[in-house]
Amino acid sequence: MKKSAAQKQLLENALEAFHHETGLTFEIIEQRSHHDKPGIDTPLQLFDVAKKFIGVIKKQLTNNNLNSIVHQVKQLPGSNPGLLVTDYVNTSLAERLKYAQIQFIDTAGNAYIKQSSLYIYVKGNKPTTPKVQNHKTGRAFQTAGLKVIFKFLQAPSLANGTYREIAEQADVALGSVGEILRDLIAQNFIVKNNSTGRRIIEPKRLLNAWIEHYQNLRKNYLLGTFTTDDHDWWKKINPNQLSLCWGGEIAAAEYTNYLQPKDGIVYTKKADLADFIKTARLKKIRTDQIATLRIDVFEPFWTESNTKEEPKHLAHPLIVYADLITTGDARNMETAQRLYEKFID
Numbered sequence: 199m200k201k202s203a204a205q206k207q208l209l210e211n212a213l214e215a216f217h218h219e220t221g222l223t224f225e226i227i228e229q230r231s232h233h234d235k236p237g238i239d240t241p242l243q244l245f246d247v248a249k250k251f252i253g254v255i256k257k258q259l260t261n262n263n264l265n266s267i268v269h270q271v272k273q274l275p276g277s278n279p280g281l282l283v284t285d286y287v288n289t290s291l292a293e294r295l296k297y298a299q300i301q302f303i304d305t306a307g308n309a310y311i312k313q314s315s316l317y318i319y320v321k322g323n324k325p326t327t328p329k330v331q332n333h334k335t336g337r338a339f340q341t342a343g344l345k346v347i348f349k350f351l352q353a354p355s356l357a358n359g360t361y362r363e364i365a366e367q368a369d370v371a372l373g374s375v376g377e378i379l380r381d382l383i384a385q386n387f388i389v390k391n392n393s394t395g396r397r398i399i400e401p402k403r404l405l406n407a408w409i410e411h412y413q414n415l416r417k418n419y420l421l422g423t424f425t426t427d428d429h430d431w432w433k434k435i436n437p438n439q440l441s442l443c444w445g446g447e448i449a450a451a452e453y454t455n456y457l458q459p460k461d462g463i464v465y466t467k468k469a470d471l472a473d474f475i476k477t478a479r480l481k482k483i484r485t486d487q488i489a490t491l492r493i494d495v496f497e498p499f500w501t502e503s504n505t506k507e508e509p510k511h512l513a514h515p516l517i518v519y520a521d522l523i524t525t526g527d528a529r530n531m532e533t534a535q536r537l538y539e540k541f542i543d
Contacts, residue, residue, distance in 0.1 A: 202385070205255045209240065211305040212283045219307035219320055222246045242281060247316045251281035251301070256410075259284045259291055263410040265526035268298045269534070270406050279313075285325070292321040338381035339407070342370040344415040345499060346378050347408045350398060351516055357388055358395040369501045405516075405542075412520045419497040421471050424480035425489035431478050432462055437511035440474050442466035443498075445513040446521040450533050452512060453541065457533045462493040463521050465513055471495065515541035 213224050227241040227250070242253040252274050256267055259282075271280035282302040287295065295302050296310050296319065303309045306323040337343045346368040350357050356367060361375040370378075379396070382388040387404045390396045398404060428434075432448050444452070446463030466474055474480075474495070483489050500514070512518070515537055522534035 204257060208257060208285055208305065209253070209255055209283055212285075212303045215305050215307040216303045216309055219309065219323070220318055222318075224251075241278070244311075244316075247313055249313055249316075250278045252276070252278050253281045253283045256282065256284045259287060261291075262413040264291060264294060266406065266409040266412070266523050268295070268300055268526070269409075269523050269531060271300050272298075272531075273535075281311075287321070289321050337374060337377045338385065338387070339411045339414075341415055341418055342368075342374045343378040343381065344408060344411055345370055346375065347382075347404065348500060348516065351401065351405055351408065352514065354398050354401065357398050367501065409520045409523050413524055415499060416496055419499050421466075421468060421495045421497060422475075423483045424475065424493045424495065425483050425487075425491050426478065426480050426493070428479070429460075429491060431480075431493075432459065435474075435478055440466065440477060441470050442474055443511050443513050445496075445518055446494075446525075447530065447533075449512045449518040450522055450530070450537055452509075453515060453518065454533055454536045456536055457529065461491060461525075464493065464495045465498045465517075466495060468497055 209226070213226075217223050223245045225243040225245060227243055240253045240255070242251045243249070244251065254267075254271055254274070256263075259267065267282065271282055274280045279301060282295070282300055283304075284302065285305050287302055287304045287306075287308045292302075292308055292310065299312070301311050303311075306325045307320060308323045309318050309320045311318040338347065346364060349364070349368045353367075356364060357379075359367075361372060364370075364375050364379075365372040379388065382404075383390055383396075387398065387400070387407070388396050389399055432444070435442075437443060443449075443465050444463070445465055446461065447457055447459035448462055451457040451459045464474070478493075480493060483492065498513075500517070513521075519534050519537050519542060522530040522537070
């Protein structure tokens with residue numbers, strides 16, 4: 199994957215901080231081919247233990263994107279371990295990465311490396327080098343852009359459509375489409391050729407980037423979070439009668455016939471929310487309450503497709519996949535992989 203100037207600077211700062219903290223040195227090995235390995239950044243060779251890592255560069259690690267990034271690192275192909283390279287890992291995130299067995303280094307000298315001949319765990323360092331700036335080149339990963347990307351992931355040929363076609367399919371303002379496309383081109387997700395037009399490159403990398411920002415998209419459509427004492431509540435609901443569709447674990451269970459659902463994600467229009475709550479006998483979760491069963495209800499952020507292949511009562515597999523990944527739950531991650539292989543890959 200072609201690295202931006204900001205990514206190159208982040209990598210240099212992280213390697214320098216790691217050397218300063220530990221005395222160990224990485225060598226950067228050029229990636230010979232990247233088109234067949236979407237999502238992979240620079241191979242890194244750690245001199246002192248003769249170990250090669252695949253470095254995955256992420257400019258910002260947050261609670262919202264942690265689970266999707268963990269999933270990306272764990273899905274890297276090949277036998278070499280993944281190494282997350284990021285700007286800053288605070289103490290809480292460091293513990294979560296360690297628990298997930300994700301090795302990392304950051305620009306403050308925090309690190310977690312666990313190999314047979316080497317164990318390093320540094321946390322609590324504050325940033326001592328200038329934080330890599332998130333260069334805002336456009337709107338690709340804001341709300342409208344994320345809706346457009348979702349449509350591109352559904353139908354890659356739409357990337358070469360007219361601005362009006364893209365705006366209508368994604369339900370976004372016509373004036374925003376040009377900025378979104380320019381941003382995707384600048385970030386090397388789309389290439390533009392005078393003879394063939396626009397096309398998506400490395401679709402898996404685009405999918406991963408979309409999922410990293412998925413929480414920021416979905417939260418704009420949250421209608422409420424509920425619970426119930428009935429663990430089989432969803433089995434008693436006819437989604438077609440209530441004009442809703444299942445996402446998350448419930449949809450994944452039907453798509454894969456593999457998962458026993460626990461928590462629920464439901465997509466329905468705001469006008470239909472009251473009927474759904476009454477029929478399902480749900481109770482709103484209080485801010486001070488820790489519920490054993492959680493049901494998140496969202497308005498759909500997508501428009502219906504005339505060529506929709508999935509059942510009407512199930513969200514698109516891409517949405518269900520993102521729902522599962524963002525939970526960080528191990529059983530959901532396994533189901534997400536099955537869903538990906540069956541419906542998305």
